[in-house]
Amino acid sequence: MRDENCIFCKIANGEIPSTTLYEDEDFRVILDLGPATRGHALLIPKEHFKDLFELEDEAAEKVLVRAKRIGSRMKKALRADGLNLIQNNGEAAGQTVFHFHLHLIPRYENDHAGILWKPGKTTPEDMQEIKRLVDSQ
Ligand code: AMP
Ligand code: ZN
Numbered sequence: 307m308r309d310e311n312c313i314f315c316k317i318a319n320g321e322i323p324s325t326t327l328y329e330d331e332d333f334r335v336i337l338d339l340g341p342a343t344r345g346h347a348l349l350i351p352k353e354h355f356k357d358l359f360e361l362e363d364e365a366a367e368k369v370l371v372r373a374k375r376i377g378s379r380m381k382k383a384l385r386a387d388g389l390n391l392i393q394n395n396g397e398a399a400g401q402t403v404f405h406f407h408l409h410l411i412p413r414y415e416n417d418h419a420g421i422l423w424k425p426g427k428t429t430p431e432d433m434q435e436i437k438r439l440v441d442s443q
Contacts, residue, residue, distance in 0.1 A: 318333070
């Protein structure tokens with residue numbers, strides 16, 4: 307399924323040009339136009355899924371295999387020191403384009419990309435409460 311108003315549907319299916327690092331029947335990997343670091347790329351399915359929760363299992367299974375293969379090539383080619391996989395779902399989580407995509411972000415020593423968080427605090431009681439809530443779903 308495609309969404310006529312979705313920019314990533316158009317990019318993934320080649321209607322809008324992009325710098326494509328990889329393409330197959332199901333996915334396209336493009337360079338992000340507002341990169342966090344040099345080589346920041348997006349793995350985009352050609353089918354329209356709004357987010358992780360809508361992504362079909364078959365596509366979901368393929369996502370990590372593609373990320374492993376292409377991420378590994380990118381890391382070597384760009385001589386990166388590491389790589390973050392990031393995937394945002396919902397505005398609260400920073401999603402701005404509502405067509406599932408996985409960020410592949412090469413990391414370099416001292417790149418100051420500011421992607422990681424400061425560890426917060428929890429309690430054993432709250433951890434148990436969280437477990438209870440999730441188990442009950
Ligand atoms: P997110 O905030 O997770 O939804 O990520 C959306 C990403 O898409 C951002 O990193 C944008 O820089 C990127 N982006 C938006 N439009 C384009 C485009 N036309 N081509 C390439 N990247 C884009
Ligand atoms: Zn779409």
